Amino acid sequence: MRIHPLIDDSDSLSDLCARLAKSDFVAVDTEFMRESTYWPDLCLIQIGDHEEAAAIDPKANGIDLTPLLDLLVDNEDVLKVFHAGGQDVEIVYNLTGKTPHPIFDTQIAAMALGLGEQIGYSNLVDALLGQSLDKGARFTDWARRPLDKRQLDYAIGDVTHLAELFPRMLDRLRETGRGAWINAEMERLADPANYANVPEESWKRVRIQSRKADVLGRLKAIAAWREREAQDKNLPRGRLLRDETLADIASHPPKNQKALAKIRGLPSSWGGNDIGARLMQVVNHAEPLPESELPTRKSRKPGLGKEGALVADLLKLLLKIRSREIGVASRLIAKADDLEQLAAGERDELGLLAGWRYEEFGRDALNLVEGRVAFAVRDGKLKVTHAEDEGEG
Template sequence: MKIHPLITNSQDLADLCARLAKSDFVAVDTEFMRENTYWPELCLVQIANTEEAAAIDPMAQGIDLSPLLDLLTDNEDVLKVFHAGGQDVEIIYNATGRTPHPIFDTQIAMMAISQSEQIGYSNLVESWLGITVDKGARFTDWSRRPLTDRQIDYAIGDVTHLSKIFPKILKRLVKTGRGAWLNEEMEKLADPENYRNDPAQAWRRIKASGRNPTVLGRLKAIAEWREHEAQSKNIPRGRIARDETLADLAGHPPRQQADLAKVRGLSQGWKDNEIGKRLMATIAGAQSLSEEEMPPRTPRGAPLGKEGALVADLLKLLLKIRAREIDVAARLLSRSDELEMLAAGVRKNLAVMQGWRYEVFGHDAVDLVEGKLAFAVENGKLKMTHVDDAKQGDDGIAEQADSQATP
């Protein structure tokens, strides 16, 4: 494989992208910094196919990233391969308002062919290629220039390894016939709604107890205010105020600005500075949440009672058994909250009750809840047994014994 020197000019990048556009797939990775900024700062992009690989410096003066971004977001003929690519996709979305498509994530794919829930990149490389990844450059400052040879070699290794691993994973998926299982998961990863940052919806990410419309309306206003403050200063939202501080302000609003000095998580200066004044104006202008905006009531967390909780535990045991039997990550089949809903009698609008998940696991889960499935130990291993099948087997043995006992 040809490894190019660090690309720092528009022409070399355009030429590279023109060649890569003829590939079936490209492996992609990014290096970025986000500890001190609101928006992640893109510092390096690595890309490879089976023939060549390169690292691109998006911080190089005058470089035009359009050919690269167009390749990633507009070219439907080239599959974009990532590993744990959520943050990479977010960065591309922030730059373009679009997400890479079609997309393939090797971390997600491993869930369909192994019991790995979230396999790390180093472990992925070790298991498929037998190579130990040098992690020495992992936590360096990628925004500093010039980049060292060690940093660039480490970064390009991410995509050269990935370009070799992807065909192997794809071959395994084809062999097991589980490729279709991943379609929904990959589309979720590429869904722009996952990355659209609407300050008016920021309150939904904050844990708040209760369903008081006034309190939630106040939380919505404060959370939106914090997003705008953080964006304008380009600093992490937590540097303005932490989530728990916002929840406290929403539930126990200060009567006057001087009271902000008593709020845990805010500095004394807020009692008479401009940001404190803006916060108080936001609190004063907050409106109660409308009925349409109220978070939906869901069965999640509904009391199951002792028997229901036991059923939920049995469902989780069943999930572990089935995941082990077919060598798949349990989380790909179902989540714990879905199993609790099943135990509570819910059947509608659950992923486990639809499509391949129902065929592979859901119908057995329902049978367990309805008393049609039991656990048994065979050769020292726990397995599932349908009650009807077991009963028929017992009846057959009994009939055979009776016939032998009859003179």
């Protein structure tokens, strides 16, 4: 494989993208920093196919990334291959408002091949290629320049190995007939809705005990304000205002700005500065959350009851057995919430009761809930037995 020197000019990038646009797939990875910022600071982009690979410097003076971004988001003829690509996809979305498509994630594919729930990249390379990765440069400050040869080799290695992994994994998926099992997961990863940052929706990520409309209305208003302030200042939202402090203010609103100085988790200066004044304005003008937006008390675990919880535990055991038998990560088949819903008597819109999930697990799960499946130990191994099997000698 041909490895290019660091690309830091528009002409070289355009030429590279023109060649890669003729490939069936490109392997993609990014290096970024976000410990002290709201927006990820994109520092390096690695891309390649089975013939060539390169690292691109997005910080290079005057470089035009348009050909690369067009290749990633507008060229539907080229499959984009990532490993655990959620944050890489988020970066592309932040730059373009679009996501790469079509997409293939080797971590998701690994679940269908029984290689673990969330296998790390180095472990995947070791398992399928028999190679150990040099991790010495993984703590690099990628924003610093210049980057040395070892750092660049480490970064480019992520896509050269990925370009080798992908065809092997694709062949195994075809051999096992499991390619269709992961299509929905790949589409979910590429769904732009996953990366759209809507400040008015951010309150839903904050834990709070109260379900009162006035408290939740303040929570929504303050969370949206925090999101915009953090974006404007390019600071992590938690560094500006932690979740627990936000929830406390929503539940026990201060009477005036001076009272902000006494709230644990807030700088005392907020009692008299501009940001504190803006926060108080939001608190004072917050409207109660409309009834249509109030969260329901559809708490699945309490709704199960003791017997239902036992059934859910049995379903989890069944899932563990079935995932072991068919060699696929249990997380790809069903999640704990799905099992609890089934144990509570729900049937509608459960993914495990449709398609391949039903064939591989859902049918047995239903039979267990309805008393047609049991567990037995045979030859020292835990097995699933069906009612029609009883009486067999």
